[in-house]
Amino acid sequence: MPDPETSARLIVRQDGPVLVLTISNPAVRNAMHPSLYRAAVDTLRRAADDRTVRAIVLTGEGDHFCGGGDLKRLAAQRGLPRETQAAHLDVLHDWVMAMHDAPQPVIAAVEGAAAGGGFSVCLGCDLIVAADDAKFVMSYVKLALTPDGGGSDSLARALPPQMALELLLDGGVCTAERLHALGVVNRVVPHGEAFATAMAWAQRLAAGPADAQARIKRLVHAARGRSRRAQLDAERDAFVDSLYSEACGEGIASFLNNARRG
DSSP: OOOHHHHOEEEEEEETTEEEEEEEOGGGTTOBOHHHHHHHHHHHHHHHTOTTOOEEEEEESTTOSBOOBOHHHHHHHTTSOHHHHHHHHHHHHHHHHHHHHOSSOEEEEEOSEEETHHHHHHHTSSEEEEETTOEEEOGGGGGTOOOOTTHHHHHHHHSOHHHHHHHHHHOOEEEHHHHHHTTSOSEEEOTTOHHHHHHHHHHHHHTSOHHHHHHHHHHHHHTTOSOHHHHHHHHHHHHHHHHTSHHHHHHHHHHHHHHHHO
């Protein structure tokens, strides 16, 4: 199996006025790495000032959107200083903030799994198109971890507390149809059509008034009240505390052992 440390990358291409960002690490369900976070931040910050980019689509290569962080890396991280993991999460959160701050609409195109940090990054997009068989899961609690990437922030803003807590405390799979009914997923489409649908939507939005769209996006986000950064910083601290706990070490080891047996 390819090493996620070296295989995770962000593929960037522009299709007319639409910038396409593809999380690429298909051998391991597009597991992410901090180097990918940095690439996303740099790309989005450049795009924010690029008038030729009028919409952005975020997707995953192959059969899945993103399976989240690499557990082998996190297991190894437990032997390193806590500050290094906090710094990694700061870059991940800079990615979420870069999507939040971008003047362009950012659309997630989801096929397969959006799990853990992959689900959080998906929720950080402005709009979500999902295949009808896509699966969303906040799997952190199963490893004795707390969310990162804005997961708790996005769900708490979008849903009643009871529903947000169900997803976060239970850690079970949620379907695209259920999230659509809850107002989290915008459009549910047949398997294999999420990217094409997201691109068509992005092209249509790209033909609209860019400055007005940017103002609308800022208005909606500003109306939410609490500082997003404050919530992200709280997530960082909770995640770091969780990662270095005994329960998390046992949870990661158990998961990896089961995966090897499977």
